[in-house]
Amino acid sequence: MKKKKIALFGFGCVGQGLYDIIQQQNDLPFEISKICVKDPNKTRNLPGSVFTYDKHEIFNDNDIEIIAEAISDDDEALEIVKLALKHGKKVVSASKKMLADNLADLIELESKSSGVLIYEASVCGSIPILRTLQDYYQRSSIDGISGILNGSSNYILSKIIDEDCSYTTALREARELGFAETDPTLDVGGFDASNKLCIIARHGFHMPLKTKEIFQFGIRHISEHEIAFAQKKGYKIKQVAILQKTKPNRYLAMVIPAFVDGHHPLYKIDNEYNGVILQSEFMGDQLLTGKGAGSHPTGWAMFSDLLAITNGYRYNYYNNDPAGSLPDTDFAFNIYLKCTSDMVMIALDFKLLEDLSPGTAYRFVYGSVKLKDLLKFRSSENFKTTFITLDLRYLLNKLSGINEKKGIVKAMV
Numbered sequence: 249m250k251k252k253k254i255a256l257f258g259f260g261c262v263g264q265g266l267y268d269i270i271q272q273q274n275d276l277p278f279e280i281s282k283i284c285v286k287d288p289n290k291t292r293n294l295p296g297s298v299f300t301y302d303k304h305e306i307f308n309d310n311d312i313e314i315i316a317e318a319i320s321d322d323d324e325a326l327e328i329v330k331l332a333l334k335h336g337k338k339v340v341s342a343s344k345k346m347l348a349d350n351l352a353d354l355i356e357l358e359s360k361s362s363g364v365l366i367y368e369a370s371v372c373g374s375i376p377i378l379r380t381l382q383d384y385y386q387r388s389s390i391d392g393i394s395g396i397l398n399g400s401s402n403y404i405l406s407k408i409i410d411e412d413c414s415y416t417t418a419l420r421e422a423r424e425l426g427f428a429e430t431d432p433t434l435d436v437g438g439f440d441a442s443n444k445l446c447i448i449a450r451h452g453f454h455m456p457l458k459t460k461e462i463f464q465f466g467i468r469h470i471s472e473h474e475i476a477f478a479q480k481k482g483y484k485i486k487q488v489a490i491l492q493k494t495k496p497n498r499y500l501a502m503v504i505p506a507f508v509d510g511h512h513p514l515y516k517i518d519n520e521y522n523g524v525i526l527q528s529e530f531m532g533d534q535l536l537t538g539k540g541a542g543s544h545p546t547g548w549a550m551f552s553d554l555l556a557i558t559n560g561y562r563y564n565y566y567n568n569d570p571a572g573s574l575p576d577t578d579f580a581f582n583i584y585l586k587c588t589s590d591m592v593m594i595a596l597d598f599k600l601l602e603d604l605s606p607g608t609a610y611r612f613v614y615g616s617v618k619l620k621d622l623l624k625f626r627s628s629e630n631f632k633t634t635f636i637t638l639d640l641r642y643l644l645n646k647l648s649g650i651n652e653k654k655g656i657v658k659a660m661v
């Protein structure tokens with residue numbers, strides 16, 4: 249049988265991972281016929297004739313039926329995916345930021361074209377989370393999705409807490425190992441996890457979550473105080489993404505560092521591993537875990553998508569949230585706050601429960617805060633020098649309390 253022709257866009261970490269995997273397989277129904285990259289002066293480990301630097305060469309070739317897109321330029325990635333759909337091609341994409349920012353438009357474009365778009369590689373590397381939500385959880389009502397969605401932040405936090413590594417060394421290692429984004433601010437600022445939460449929300453909650461609706465706090469300004477506190481208590485610090493229904497038409501969406509104790513399933517998810525907990529009506533809680541970043545794990549997700557799309561697979565979309573749910577901004581939860589001034593506590597309307605650093609120039613305090621005050625504080629200059637760590641256990645207890653009273657939310661674990 250004649251093999252279907254694939255054009256691969258991008259030959260970096262993910263593109264090369266996918267290429268390697270394809271080379272190691274026999275009897276595939278497809279083959280890579282062209283690779284489009286940006287820099288004509290780069291030394292490549294394949295013959296020059298395989299490469300092109302002009303996307304139109306690919307779109308003008310009617311023999312190419314499938315596009316695998318894994319480039320580091322989001323504007324160009326959007327252009328490529330749109331062009332592919334307009335030409336009726338099947339597209340597999342890894343570009344999570346581009347997808348999170350443009351998912352609604354791309355879904356509409358796909359519905360009007362004869363093309364197909366799937367993107368497992370954009371979320372949690374090797375974990376088949378979108379396929380699981382689409383195929384297994386199709387009719388299940390999901391109350392909560394939470395987890396570690398960013399491999400490089402998890403790698404950095406694991407090295408800092410478990411191996412006493414400095415933040416700078418851990419970040420450098422994450423970059424060398426190919427876990428970090430080209431711009432690592434996306435990882436350590438929490439942007440990458442927010443992008444993934446939006447993509448997961450579309451398939452799990454069937455709602456169009458936008459990144460601006462997520463309270464997002466990164467790990468860049470982690471200080472010795474949180475690290476020492478975690479080590480003393482036997483906690484780990486994890487960048488946790490949470491999307492949880494709190495009441496009808498209200499949800500909590502956060503990406504935030506959290507103290508995680510040894511009883512929580514995310515405690516053991518270390519280094520570049522990701523873990524996602526799905527909390528649903530009939531199945532209770534399920535944890536999916538696996539390598540969340542890197543060349544081969546992400547390349548495999550693209551490879552699996554290529555096999556699926558060749559066999560006619562596509563996502564089904566519907567909107568489970570026609571009334572338009574909103575963030576539950578009055579929702580209060582407990583955090584650990586490290587700041588240099590009482591003004592931060594005033595700005596946050598912080599209800600102090602315990603002072604963990606009495607008599608020192610900085611403040612390391614424990615107390616309660618409302619989501620709306622955190623969202624307001626986000627635009628303040630002080631936000632950059634403050635560190636916030638969620639008390640995950642308190643949040644889980646509160647959510648299970650709501651469940652008992654109103655039957656809406658179940659505890660996540």
Ligand SMILES: NC(=O)c1ccc[n+]([C@@H]2O[C@H](COP(=O)([O-])OP(=O)(O)OC[C@H]3O[C@@H](n4cnc5c(N)ncnc54)[C@H](OP(=O)(O)O)[C@@H]3O)[C@@H](O)[C@H]2O)c1
Binds near residue numbers: 257284286429542
């Ligand atoms: N790394 C991961 O673990 C991971 C995991 C999941 C998703 N992703 C996503 O996958 C995408 C690729 O990531 P990566 O880590 O593979 O990046 P990377 O290692 O930096 O490689 C980027 C590739 O994109 C090519 N490129 C950039 N701009 C281009 C343009 N305008 N036209 C054609 N090619 C262009 C580059 O070409 P040159 O070779 O000529 O420079 C390079 O081959 C990103 O969207 C990223 O967010 C990455």
